[in-house]
Structure formats: C-alpha cells, structure tokens
Amino acid sequence: xxxxxxxxxxxxxxxxxxxxxxxxxxxxxxxxxxxxxxxxxxxxxxxxxxxxxxxxxxxxxxxxxxxxxxxxxxxxxxxxxxxxxxxxxxxxxxxxxxxxxxxxxxxxxxxxxxxxxxxxxxxxxxxxxxxxxxxxxxxxxxxxxxxxxxxxxxxxxxxxxxxxxxxxxxxxxxxxxxxxxxxxxxxxxxxxxxxxxxxxxxxxxxxxxxxxxxxxxxxxxxxxxxxxxxxxxxxxxxxxxxxxxxxxxxxxxxxxxxxxxxx
Numbered sequence: 650x651x652x653x654x655x656x657x658x659x660x661x662x663x664x665x666x667x668x669x670x671x672x673x674x675x676x677x678x679x680x681x682x683x684x685x686x687x688x689x690x691x692x693x694x695x696x697x698x699x700x701x702x703x704x705x706x707x708x709x710x711x712x713x714x715x716x717x718x719x720x721x722x723x724x725x726x727x728x729x730x731x732x733x734x735x736x737x738x739x740x741x742x743x744x745x746x747x748x749x750x751x752x753x754x755x756x757x758x759x760x761x762x763x764x765x766x767x768x769x770x771x772x773x774x775x776x777x778x779x780x781x782x783x784x785x786x787x788x789x790x791x792x793x794x795x796x797x798x799x800x801x802x803x804x805x806x807x808x809x810x811x812x813x814x815x816x817x818x819x820x821x822x823x824x825x826x827x828x829x830x831x832x833x834x835x836x837x838x839x840x841x842x843x844x845x846x847x848x849x850x851x852x853x854x855x856x857x858x859x860x861x862x863x864x865x866x867x868x869x870x871x872x873x874x875x876x877x878x879x880x881x882x883x884x885x886x887x888x889x890x891x892x893x894x895x896x897x898x899x900x901x902x903x904x905x906x907x908x909x910x911x912x
Contacts, residue, residue, distance in 0.1 A: 730836075769794060
C-alpha cells in the first residue's frame with residue numbers, strides 16, 4: 650500500500666497533476682463561485698508556466714545535480730547500478746530499450762572495464778502493476794552490460810527491489826554475503842542525493858558515481874544566450890516541465906524518506 654500511495658499521491662502536487670486538479674475545481678465552481686474558479690485557473694496556469702520555464706527547470710535540476718559532480722573515482726569492491734534505466738524486450742521492440750536513465754548501466758559497465766571494481770551489482774525489480782511478469786530490471790541490465798563486455802560471472806543481481814530504499818537494503822545484504830566493503834554507486838545525478846543518503850544511512854561505504862546529467866554547462870550557457878533564445882525561453886516547454894517534475898519528485902522523496910527516518 651505504501652508503494653502505491655507513494656506513486657499516486659505526489660501526482661497531485663506535481664505541476665501537471667496540480668494544474669489538472671485546479672482546472673477540475675474551476676469547472677465545478679465556475680457558476681456558483683466564479684471568484685474561486687478564477688483563482689483555481691490562475692493557480693493552474695502558474696503551475697504550468699513556472700515549471701515549464703527553462704530557467705526554473707534548470708535551477709531545480711541543477712540544485713540536485715550539483716551536489717555530486719564527477720570526480721576521479723577510487724577503486725572499490727563493486728560497482729552498484731540502480732534500476733529505472735531499461736524497458737524489457739516486448740513487441741515491437743527488437744531488444745531491450747533504454748529509458749532517459751539508460752546511462753546508468755552503460756556507465757556502470759564502463760567503470761568495470763576501467764578496472765574500478767571486480768564486481769557489478771545490478772539492482773531493480775518490476776512493480777506488479779507496472780510491467781509485472783516481465784524480466785526484472787536487473788536481468789535486462791545484465792543483458793545490456795554483458796553486451797558491453799562485462800563477463801556474466803562478475804555480475805550479481807537484486808531482482809526484487811521496487812524502491813530506492815529496497816535497492817539499498819537488498820544491496821547491503823548482497824555485500825554482506827559477498828564480503829564487499831566499499832562500492833561505487835551509479836545512478837542519475839538528479840537521483841544521487843537521495844540514493845547516497847539512503848545507502849549511507851544503512852552504514853554502506855558508498856562513493857557517488859553520478860551519470861545521466863539533465864543539465865550541462867552548455868545548456869546553462871545557451872539559456873542565457875542571444876535575445877532570440879531569451880524570447881523563446883520565456884514560453885513554457887514540455888521538456889522543461891518534465892525536468893521540473895523530476896526534480897520535485899526527488900525533493901518529495903527526500904521529504905518522505907526523512908520523515909520515515911531513511912535518510
């Protein structure tokens with residue numbers, strides 16, 4: 650139930666869900682309470698215009714991604730790659746597809762091939778009502794990293810975790826079973842602050858190895874460029890709305906996890 654509610658309830662505070670909720674309220678109150686309906690419409694518009702703005706979106710994303718920037722990584726006992734990066738091979742896909750976060754297993758494989766760790770731990774299951782019955786994310790990622798040159802005998806899997814907290818709990822169990830002391834934690838840069846906090850709260854010696862940066866230095870330069878770019882950037886964009894939503898999702902997740910004592 651917690652998993653379902655954690656997916657459902659935040660939808661109403663993310664920009665698109667909140668705007669939809671306000672528009673429904675405006676529709677229901679338009680005839681009898683037009684002033685209230687007007688306020689709801691204003692809030693709906695604000696919920697789309699602000700997060701859909703490139704400067705707001707970049708600012709929200711950057712506030713998370715800048716907390717763990719790439720550094721020269723030391724060697725460790727294992728590379729841990731968190732799920733959320735692949736789609737299973739179902740028709741008409743000819744093979745496994747990558748999501749926006751598909752950089753995670755690719756970067757994890759790269760770190761192994763660079764000799765940063767002798768083992769790769771892939772963590773991620775599938776929610777029953779979101780792809781249940783399909784191979785776990787860890788299994789799909791295993792196929793991918795093997796195709797990139799990682800030997801099957803150095804890959805360990807956690808195929809059951811459905812949340813970041815479960816990722817950490819299950820990976821810690823694998824570490825204890827295998828005598829692993831230190832890991833390189835690979836996940837999206839926007840997801841790293843919450844992930845690293847959860848692992849460290851459990852006492853795991855985890856070193857951040859972020860990838861999948863949504864906002865680059867070049868993106869920031871372009872958003873502050875020519876007058877033409879400035880005019881275009883004044884208008885809301887679906888890509889900006891998505892990035893803002895992802896950042897808000899992480900902040901909501903951090904709040905919930907902190908309230909539960911998980912970070």
